[in-house]
Amino acid sequence: MARVVVDVMPKPEILDPQGQAVAGALPRLGFHGVRDVRQGKHFELDVDDSVDDDTLDKIAEGFLSNPVIEDFVVRRVDQ
Amino acid sequence: MARVVVDVMPKPEILDPQGQAVAGALPRLGFHGVRDVRQGKHFELDVDDSVDDDTLDKIAEGFLSNPVIEDFVVRRVDQ
Numbered sequence: 001m002a003r004v005v006v007d008v009m010p011k012p013e014i015l016d017p018q019g020q021a022v023a024g025a026l027p028r029l030g031f032h033g034v035r036d037v038r039q040g041k042h043f044e045l046d047v048d049d050s051v052d053d054d055t056l057d058k059i060a061e062g063f064l065s066n067p068v069i070e071d072f073v074v075r076r077v078d079q
Numbered sequence: 080m081a082r083v084v085v086d087v088m089p090k091p092e093i094l095d096p097q098g099q100a101v102a103g104a105l106p107r108l109g110f111h112g113v114r115d116v117r118q119g120k121h122f123e124l125d126v127d128d129s130v131d132d133d134t135l136d137k138i139a140e141g142f143l144s145n146p147v148i149e150d151f152v153v154r155r156v157d158q
Binding site: 001007008009019022025026029031032033034035036037038039040041042043044045046047048050051055058059062063064 | 080086101104110114119120121122127129134137141
């Protein structure tokens with residue numbers, strides 16, 4: 001069994017209203033110095049050792065993200 | 080300027096319907112071997128060097144997550 005992380009983020013050129021809402025609210029809460037915030041999705045998958053990297057990329061691209069507006073990063077992590 | 084990642088996940092004992100929906104759909108799409116999927120939020124923050132770890136923890140705990148049902152991890156990453 002392996003643990004895989006997939007992080008899905010809006011493409012840089014895509015407007016990120018959620019991230020902007022967070023960045024805008026932080027100074028009002030007394031937190032200064034945060035220049036930019038972007039918000040995306042974080043997936044943690046437990047997969048059999050039979051699942052190879054190519055399959056993980058297909059899952060990330062075809063199912064966990066929308067390739068038109070999002071980028072993804074797949075990482076195998078130590079358990 | 081530093082880049083900080085905050086990953087927010089449902090606590091293990093909390094039901095994760097989104098993650099379960101993904102895990103349930105993958106075999107129907109022909110992807111086998113994925114035992115479990117959990118879905119959370121991934122934040123990327125650009126912060127001034129003046130922002131210390133204690134402040135980042137307060138932002139993550141008090142604003143980016145709901146400590147009752149979610150855990151968070153703060154990581155400084157190389158740009």
